[in-house]
Structures are given as C-alpha cells and as structure tokens.
Amino acid sequence: MVSAEKYDILQKAHSEAYLQQNGMLKIHPNFRIIALGELSNVQPTRNWLTSEILSLFLFHETRFLTKMEEMHIITSKFGPISETLQKIIDFAHILRVSPDPILKQLSGHMSTRQLLRISKRLQKFPNEDMYEILQTVFMTQFLPTLTRRTLENAFAKMEIVPQAGFERKPTTYSINNNVLTIGNTSAFISATEEITKVPQVLFYDVPQHIQLMEKLLQDFQLGLHLLLVGNQGVGKNKIVDRFLGLLNRPREYIQLHRDTTVQTLTVQPTIKDGILVYEDSPLVKAVKYGHVLVIDEADKAPTHVTCILKTLIEFGQMLLSDGRRITTAPLDENDIQIHPDFRMIVLANRPGFPFLGNDFFSALGDLFSCHAVDNPSRSSEIDLLVQYGPDVPIDTITKLVDIFGDLRSMADEGLVTYPYSTREVVNIVKHLQKFPQADIDDALFNVFDFDKYNQDAVETLGQVLIKHGFPKTNMFTAEYLALKQAKEYLQVTVDRTSGLDTKGPKHGKEDPKNEPHVGGNTWAGGTGGRDTAGLGGKGGPYRLDKGHKVHQLSDEEKAAVPEHIKRAAREMGRKAFEERLKEIGMSGYDASLYAQFSGAVSKQVLSLRIILGSLQAKNKERQWTKNKTSGELDDTKLIDGLLGEKTIFRRRTELEPELGSPQIKPKMLRLVVDVSASMYRFNSYDGRLDRQLEAVVLLMEAMEGFDDKIQYDIMGHSGDAHDIKFITKGNPPKNNKERLNILKTMYAHSQFCFAGDNTLEATELAIKSMSDGDFDEAIVVVLSDANLQRYSIPSSELAKVLSQSEKINSYAVFIGSLGDQAERLTQSLPAGRSFICKDVSTLPQILKQIFSSSVINF
Structure with a gap:
C-alpha cells in the first residue's frame, strides 16, 4: 500500500492495471489512524512509546477530569452526592496529586469509571461501609506489604476507618414465591429452558461465603460484571456455581491458559461432514442467549488476549475473527446483539508470588466489580x-x-x-x-x-x-539445625569515669585466663580503660571484645583525648587492619566458621531463591511450534489428520530473541552495609554485626545463578570512609571461601575502624552512582544500626537522601537499635521506605516486600 500522492506519481508512468498487477494499492487520502494507549509507569525501559512511534503521530494527552467535572457528571447521573461519596471522591483526587509514587500508582484504581460504579452502588445501597468499599476497590489484602502499609496510612489521614460499633450479623438466604433473598437483598429467580446448563453442585453453607453471595447478588441487580480474585482452592468456582444455581441462571464456561489466543476465545474449530467449520465459543453463546459467562484462570492468559474483553464490557462491541461483530445495536444481519441478561464472571488467582500469572486485576480491574475470595476464617x-x-x-x-x-x-x-x-x-x-x-x-x-x-x-x-502434636518420629521430620545460635552471654554496660591521662595506643598484654579487667592500661580486651585494645575505654587503637561486662567511659572523657594520641591510635588501628587483611588473604577455608553464618540462614536462602526464581520464570515468552506429534490440535491441519497425518499438533515453546533485538538488561541491587565501630562495639549487646553478616551470606548464596537476571554489589561505610567496596558488580564470590573472606573483611573493618558515621554520604553515593547506570531497574538497600542520633544526623536528612532519585528504589533496613531509635527513625521516614530487622529470619520477607514493590514486574 502506498500513499495517494506517491500512487498518483507512479500512475503518470504506469497504468493503473500495471500497478495493481504488481500489488500496489492506493491508500485513500481520507484514511486516518487514531491510536489509544497508556504509558507504562512500571518498566520505563520497555515503554512502547518510543521516539520512532512519536514521530509517526500527532499526539494529545488525555488528562484526568477535575474534581468539579467528576462531581458534575456524578450529580447529573445519580443525583446529590452523599457525605460518604464526597469523601471517596476527595480521596481519589488526593491519590492523583500525591508526590508518593506508590499512592500515585494506586490512583489508577480510582478512575472516573470506578467512581461512577461506586456512585451507582451507593445510590442503590446507601448504607455501604466506605472502608469496605475502598478495601474492595484496591484489593488491599493482595497488595504487597509496603504498598498496603502506605495505603492504610493514607486511609488514616483521611479518617477512613471501619464503621464504629459495626458488627456483621450472620447472613442467611431463603427462596419464597420465586424470589431469592440473601441477607437484605432480594431478586427474582430466572426462568430458563437451558436447565442442563444451570450448575448444581454440592455446597455447604458457611457465613463467609453467603455474605459474599449477597454482594454478588447486589452487583447483578446493578447490571455489573464480576471479578473474583483469590488463591487457588479457596472455592471461587463453587461459590459462583452455587450462586448461579440459586438464581437458576444458565452458565457458559471457558478456562484460559498461557497459550490461549484471541481466536480460541471467540471461535471453536471443528469438523462436520469432512468440512472444517467454526462454531461459536462459550463467549459468543453467552452473549447471544443471555447466559452467564464464567471465565476461569483469567490470569493465566496473556494480557493482550484478555484485553479484548475491554471493548465488550466497556462499549458493548467486539469484532470476531470470522468477520462478525458483537454489538448493542446491530447494523447488519451478521451482527450479534448482546442479550440484556448477559453477564460475565471472571475468576483469577491473586497477582504475584507464587501464582506467577498476569496481573489481570491491574490491567482490567476497574471494568469489573471486584471481590476478594479468601480461605474461610x-x-x-x-x-x-x-x-x-x-x-x-x-x-x-x-x-x-x-x-x-x-x-x-x-x-x-x-x-x-x-x-x-x-x-x-x-x-x-x-x-x-x-x-x-x-x-x-x-x-x-x-x-x-x-x-x-x-x-x-x-x-x-x-x-x-x-x-501441632505429631510425634517426632513422623516421616516429615528431618535433622533440624537451629537457625540462629543463642548468645552465651548478655552484655551489660556500666558507666564509669577514669580521670587518668592517656600515654599512647598499644595492643596490651594477653591474659591467658581471660579474666575481666576494668580500667588500667595493661591488658588487651579490658573495658573502661585507656591506651589498650578493648571496649568502652579511651585512647586505644581498636576494639577487642572478649565477652566481659563492659564499663563505658563517657563521650566527653573520650573527646578529651589529645589529638596526637588519637592520630597515633588511628595509625596503629590502620596498620592492624592491613595486617588482618593479609592474614585473611593467606588463611585457609574454615568450614565450621562459615557454617555458623550459612547454617543460620539456610531456610531463608531457600525462601529468597524461590522468590527470585519465580521472578525469573515470569519473563519467559513462548510461541507456537507446529508439526508436532503431541500437543494442541492445529486448526489448519485437521483435514490432514483425517487423512492419517500424525504431525497435526502444535505446542508452545520458549521464544527465541529476534535477530537484532536488544538484550534485556538485568536488574541491579546494591546493598550498603554498616561496618562502623558501633557495629562491633554493640554486637554482644544485640548481635547486630552477626545479624548483618548473616544477611550478607543470605544475599550472596541466594543470588548465585541469577546473574543474567539480577546483578548485585555490596559497599560499606564506617567512620573512616563511605565507599568501601566489598563486592563489585559482575564479580560475585564464586565459592564459600571467597564468601567467608568477605565476612572476615567486614568484621575486621568494624573492629579496627575509627568511630564516626557516614550513613548519609554512603547512601547518597550509592544512589547517585547508580542513577546513570544501564539497568532496567535499580534497588538500593541500606543496612544501618540506627545510631544516627549520636552524630546529630536528623532523620529528615536520611529521608531526603533516600528520595533523591525517582529512578532508584531505595530502602533503609535497621538491624540494630539502642532503645527505640529504630522505631522513631522508621516513623519519621517515608512510608514503605524503612524496616526494622531484629531477627535475620525476617530479612527474606523484607527483601520479598521490596521485590514485590519494585521488581515483581520482571
């Protein structure tokens, strides 16, 4: 096809018959294309709106309606706006203008279409609980934890809470005079000749399911299509079948899968009298005869397939693959008019891990009245x-x-x-x-x-x-190692005053009996002393913990140490650190030492690898491979099958990249660890350094084998520096010995470094240095012991640094705390940006929450 101008030029040199014979067709001068689309705010690097596409179109941006415009439409359609509805409208507009990216993304669920549906429901059922309405709109129980927490905070600020004193009464149902009543909602039972299509199932009534069926009945009365989302096995099909059986409504059923195509959704090929014919699919039959179409496993089908339902639900239009059209107002004898009783009920698993389906709710959720189906209480x-x-x-x-x-x-x-x-x-x-x-x-x-x-x-x-009481001889029991070794002692700190001058830093004498030494400047590993390596003293070269009660000198007395003594102590500590690094490089692999850290997180490594594996699996695309001896029947080879051909099947196989297609870039995770002096100093108080080392082992072991999908590096900060590199990108440790050496280096740095805090500088560097990186997505996780207050670092500064880049998802995880420092820091940081990890076993779940909010759309 060529443009009208070019065709006219060619026609001057050649006849029209010649041009048509050579396959050239003239594009009508009035032909135009109007394209509609949405920008991807999840994966900007895979955005379809490229510079090449932009150059082909003149484009216009369709903005959200203003609050006054939406209120005018709602008032015109449904009458005066109630107090409940007004609050919901206000909340929708707060989300749309929120600077928080999480709330901004959630605002898509509060579209004008959704507000109209809520208005319609409140007009018919004015006593609905506003909190329950919004819980259903956002499907809050299926949101990632970070997102749910941020949304709940937004609810609280708007004073959107469950109704005070509201107690749900047990819901019952009855059938009298051909009227079905569920709770306070009634509807006439349908009369149908298709009695064989009315589902009849074994169903035992439980209050939770009856309450849900009342909601479904209300939606049916409002003429809405339904979406039920829940884990597999919670009874979605049974509830729907029971509901349709009570209403005496015929059901058409279709189950989708990963290889469902648009054609199989609309027509079904079959052979009659040796001739290939196409019969109506359950979808078309339901539209024709006013049945209820139940679409099961909707999340399994590709999104571009299920999106054809959008025009059918929203505009009452659908073009079938055989040329026929489904419409509300037929213009041709081949057009199929939508029956007024036609309804659609879509069933889908909840999005995300572990079901790995497409997020049907995010793509098409606002077209349906959505309900969450959970396991019974x-x-x-x-x-x-x-x-x-x-x-x-x-x-x-x-x-x-x-x-x-x-x-x-x-x-x-x-x-x-x-x-x-x-x-x-x-x-x-x-x-x-x-x-x-x-x-x-x-x-x-x-x-x-x-x-x-x-x-x-x-x-x-x-x-x-x-x-739960089963004997330990049960076949499911295996030898179980403790996830974390218990501390053999609890460190107790006693404040004391020395009053004596420092003379010069030294290691001190080793006590073969390891008896506690308080004060003085003779023994290594003492507490509250001076000049020697130990804890809680002043003027010593580095920290040395021998497991005794700590007698702590005040910060004022430490600050009074002469500058030349501090310089000498720092220099001695640096030399000791360098010597320790040489020892680490030359030492052999200590399997028992590494097992102390690895064994403590073995379960968590498995959990995190499951999460990473699921993210990796989701990215694989497949294509049809024909001429197979097994699989799905190929529509184009049915006749060949009748003639005895064996290779009449097709299967879906992994899609190979097209020639010249860009390589998919990996995700990038940067872990910023805290190897400051306080990590070593207070390790025997709350195990913070051990917890961090276990977290590092967790990350190193879990990431092994996922280099093509997600890369990582580890950098650290202390009072000496803010850019200490432990693992560089693309250079992860290859074996347990290399991993153990990294742990030893971190431990040694925390022991020999000078006091101070560079959390802000390290976080800022970690984020800035990744901003220009060539990654699909990037995450920075900062581990800290929440000891900012001692160095007069306000939490607002940390919040500012964490939020400095829109391209980088950054989070702070506090793995230690004196008193309630971590809790107060978490409250002052942006919602969903900070966590408290007092047990390393919770770290995989924290990382899972971060992945769910940042990388779940691999």
Missing part, C-alpha cells in the same frame, strides 16, 4: 469441614485447620512453595469420613507425598506437624 472452616465429615472427631478437624492455617501463612511468606488451601483440608476430611479406620497420618500423606522428595519441604512440614 478458622470458625467458618471448622463449620465447613464438620459438614463434609460429620463423623470425624472435632479435635481432628480443629488440628487440621490449625496445621493448614500455619502452612498458608508460610506460603504467603514464601517459606513453602505451594499455597495450601481449603481444598486440601476438605479432601483429607472426606477421606477420613469415608475410611474412619484410616490414620490421620495416611490422610495427610495423600496431600504431602509430593513434598517428601524435597528435603527442605520435609523439614518445614515436619516442624509444623510437631508443633
């Missing part, structure tokens, strides 16, 4: 299981509910890979009901048998079962 689940197993002892049912409750919490934290749901517990109870002589262990093995081939899963499951 403990009491509801017990009621449900009693109905499935009336002869099963209640103690057994209670024990099962508690076991699976713990496993679900662990799945949410990434400690187990499978999200155990009500489905598994129901199957166990059904087994015990049918075979009462069976032991509960046997029933549990039916669910856990697959996990017994994974040693880590065996240990985790064994711990949970032992906790």
Whole structure:
C-alpha cells in the first residue's frame, strides 16, 4: 500500500492495471489512524512509546477530569452526592496529586469509571461501609506489604476507618414465591429452558461465603460484571456455581491458559461432514442467549488476549475473527446483539508470588466489580469441614485447620512453595469420613507425598506437624539445625569515669585466663580503660571484645583525648587492619566458621531463591511450534489428520530473541552495609554485626545463578570512609571461601575502624552512582544500626537522601537499635521506605516486600 500522492506519481508512468498487477494499492487520502494507549509507569525501559512511534503521530494527552467535572457528571447521573461519596471522591483526587509514587500508582484504581460504579452502588445501597468499599476497590489484602502499609496510612489521614460499633450479623438466604433473598437483598429467580446448563453442585453453607453471595447478588441487580480474585482452592468456582444455581441462571464456561489466543476465545474449530467449520465459543453463546459467562484462570492468559474483553464490557462491541461483530445495536444481519441478561464472571488467582500469572486485576480491574475470595476464617472452616465429615472427631478437624492455617501463612511468606488451601483440608476430611479406620497420618500423606522428595519441604512440614502434636518420629521430620545460635552471654554496660591521662595506643598484654579487667592500661580486651585494645575505654587503637561486662567511659572523657594520641591510635588501628587483611588473604577455608553464618540462614536462602526464581520464570515468552506429534490440535491441519497425518499438533515453546533485538538488561541491587565501630562495639549487646553478616551470606548464596537476571554489589561505610567496596558488580564470590573472606573483611573493618558515621554520604553515593547506570531497574538497600542520633544526623536528612532519585528504589533496613531509635527513625521516614530487622529470619520477607514493590514486574 502506498500513499495517494506517491500512487498518483507512479500512475503518470504506469497504468493503473500495471500497478495493481504488481500489488500496489492506493491508500485513500481520507484514511486516518487514531491510536489509544497508556504509558507504562512500571518498566520505563520497555515503554512502547518510543521516539520512532512519536514521530509517526500527532499526539494529545488525555488528562484526568477535575474534581468539579467528576462531581458534575456524578450529580447529573445519580443525583446529590452523599457525605460518604464526597469523601471517596476527595480521596481519589488526593491519590492523583500525591508526590508518593506508590499512592500515585494506586490512583489508577480510582478512575472516573470506578467512581461512577461506586456512585451507582451507593445510590442503590446507601448504607455501604466506605472502608469496605475502598478495601474492595484496591484489593488491599493482595497488595504487597509496603504498598498496603502506605495505603492504610493514607486511609488514616483521611479518617477512613471501619464503621464504629459495626458488627456483621450472620447472613442467611431463603427462596419464597420465586424470589431469592440473601441477607437484605432480594431478586427474582430466572426462568430458563437451558436447565442442563444451570450448575448444581454440592455446597455447604458457611457465613463467609453467603455474605459474599449477597454482594454478588447486589452487583447483578446493578447490571455489573464480576471479578473474583483469590488463591487457588479457596472455592471461587463453587461459590459462583452455587450462586448461579440459586438464581437458576444458565452458565457458559471457558478456562484460559498461557497459550490461549484471541481466536480460541471467540471461535471453536471443528469438523462436520469432512468440512472444517467454526462454531461459536462459550463467549459468543453467552452473549447471544443471555447466559452467564464464567471465565476461569483469567490470569493465566496473556494480557493482550484478555484485553479484548475491554471493548465488550466497556462499549458493548467486539469484532470476531470470522468477520462478525458483537454489538448493542446491530447494523447488519451478521451482527450479534448482546442479550440484556448477559453477564460475565471472571475468576483469577491473586497477582504475584507464587501464582506467577498476569496481573489481570491491574490491567482490567476497574471494568469489573471486584471481590476478594479468601480461605474461610478458622470458625467458618471448622463449620465447613464438620459438614463434609460429620463423623470425624472435632479435635481432628480443629488440628487440621490449625496445621493448614500455619502452612498458608508460610506460603504467603514464601517459606513453602505451594499455597495450601481449603481444598486440601476438605479432601483429607472426606477421606477420613469415608475410611474412619484410616490414620490421620495416611490422610495427610495423600496431600504431602509430593513434598517428601524435597528435603527442605520435609523439614518445614515436619516442624509444623510437631508443633501441632505429631510425634517426632513422623516421616516429615528431618535433622533440624537451629537457625540462629543463642548468645552465651548478655552484655551489660556500666558507666564509669577514669580521670587518668592517656600515654599512647598499644595492643596490651594477653591474659591467658581471660579474666575481666576494668580500667588500667595493661591488658588487651579490658573495658573502661585507656591506651589498650578493648571496649568502652579511651585512647586505644581498636576494639577487642572478649565477652566481659563492659564499663563505658563517657563521650566527653573520650573527646578529651589529645589529638596526637588519637592520630597515633588511628595509625596503629590502620596498620592492624592491613595486617588482618593479609592474614585473611593467606588463611585457609574454615568450614565450621562459615557454617555458623550459612547454617543460620539456610531456610531463608531457600525462601529468597524461590522468590527470585519465580521472578525469573515470569519473563519467559513462548510461541507456537507446529508439526508436532503431541500437543494442541492445529486448526489448519485437521483435514490432514483425517487423512492419517500424525504431525497435526502444535505446542508452545520458549521464544527465541529476534535477530537484532536488544538484550534485556538485568536488574541491579546494591546493598550498603554498616561496618562502623558501633557495629562491633554493640554486637554482644544485640548481635547486630552477626545479624548483618548473616544477611550478607543470605544475599550472596541466594543470588548465585541469577546473574543474567539480577546483578548485585555490596559497599560499606564506617567512620573512616563511605565507599568501601566489598563486592563489585559482575564479580560475585564464586565459592564459600571467597564468601567467608568477605565476612572476615567486614568484621575486621568494624573492629579496627575509627568511630564516626557516614550513613548519609554512603547512601547518597550509592544512589547517585547508580542513577546513570544501564539497568532496567535499580534497588538500593541500606543496612544501618540506627545510631544516627549520636552524630546529630536528623532523620529528615536520611529521608531526603533516600528520595533523591525517582529512578532508584531505595530502602533503609535497621538491624540494630539502642532503645527505640529504630522505631522513631522508621516513623519519621517515608512510608514503605524503612524496616526494622531484629531477627535475620525476617530479612527474606523484607527483601520479598521490596521485590514485590519494585521488581515483581520482571
């Protein structure tokens, strides 16, 4: 196809017949393209709006409506705005103008379309709780922890809280005179001839599910399409089938998967009398006859496939692959008019780990009335299981509910890979009901048998079962090492005054009996003394902890040390540090020493690797490969199959990069560690240095093998410097010996460095040096002992430094604290930017929260 101008020029030299014969077609001079799109604010490096695209179009930006414009539309359509609705509108506009990137991104859920839907609901049901409405709009229970915390803070500032004194009454349902009543909501039961398509399922009523069905009934009365989001096995299909059965509504069902295409969503190929014909898909049948279309596993299909539902729901239009059109007002005999009773119910797993599907809720959520489906509460689940197993002892049912409750919490934290749901517990109870002589262990093995081939899963499951009264001889139990060795002593600090002058720094004599020495300037490892290596004293060259009670001199007395003594102490400390580095480089590998740190975080390493593995898996794309002997039938080779051809199948395989396509850039993680003097000084007080070294081991071991996807480096800061390099990008340690040497270097630096704090300088350098890096995304995690107050560093300065770059996601993790310093710092920093880690076992979950907010869209 060529432009009209070019075609006219060619026509002067050649006849029109010649041009058409050579495949040249004239583009009509009035032809125009109007393209609609949204900018990607998650992955700017993969933004479709490139400079090449911009040069092809004249573009206009469509802004959000102002508050007055939205209020005018809502008032015109639904009448006066209530106090509840006004507050929701105000909240939507606060999110849209918020400087916080998290709230700014969440504002997309409060679109004008969403506000109109809320207005419609409040007009019909004015007593709805505002807090519950917004919880549903944002699906808060499925948000990453950082995002949820930031949103809850925004709710609190607007005084959006649950209704005071509100207590939900048990919801019941009844059918009288062809009217279904669920709670306070009633609707007529439909009459249909398609009785075979009305689902009839075994369903035991629990209050939580009946309350949800009342919400669904309200949405049906408002003419809304529904989206149910929840973990697999929580009963989404059963609830929908029961709901449609009560309403006597015929159901069309379609299940999507990763290889679903637009064509398979709209038409179904089949052979009749040796001829290939295309039949209507369940979607088209539901549109034609006014049935309810249930789309299951919607998150599994590619987003570009499910996005074709957008025009159908929003505008009532859809073009089918065979040329027909679905429309509200047919203009042609081949057009399909949408039946007024047509409804769509979409089922999807919650976004993110561990389901790894596409985030259907973020892409199309504001087109639907959304509802979160969770596992039943403990009491509801017990009621449900009693109905499935009336002869099963209640103690057994209670024990099962508690076991699976713990496993679900662990799945949410990434400690187990499978999200155990009500489905598994129901199957166990059904087994015990049918075979009462069976032991509960046997029933549990039916669910856990697959996990017994994974040693880590065996240990985790064994711990949970032992906790709930199972014997230690259970097959799931394995040898278990403590995650963290207990401290053999608790350091006690005693303030004292020396009053004596310093003479010069020295190591001091070694006491073979390791007895405590207070004051003086003779023994190495003493406390509250002068000149010698120890803790709590003055004028010594470096710190040396021998496990005794610490007698601490005041900062004023330390400051009074003459400058020439300080210089001599600093120089002696530097030389001792250099000697220690030489020893580290020449020393052999101490397996038992490394095991103290590695063994303490082995579970957490597994958890973090599971998280990283899931992020890596999500990025792989696939394409159709034809001429296979197994797989899905190829529509174009059905006739060949009738003639005996074997290779009539197609399969999806990993997509190879196109020739010349740019390489996908890795993500970058920078860990900034605190190796200041206070880390060594207070290590025996709260284990902060040990905790940091375990965190470093956790990162080094978990990142092994993911170099192509995410790179990392580790830098440190102390009173001596703010840019100490421990691991450089692309040069991670290759074995345990190299990892142990890094730990020894960190420990030695903290022991021999001079007092001081360079947290701000190190954080600023870490962020600035990454700002110009060639990465898809970059994260900076700063580990600190929250000892800023001692050096008169205000928390506002740290907050300013953490927020200096929009391209870099930066976070502070406080791994030690004197008193409530860490808590006060966290409260003064931006929401979601800081964490307190007093137990290294929580660090993987902190990193998971950071990944969920920053890198979950790999």
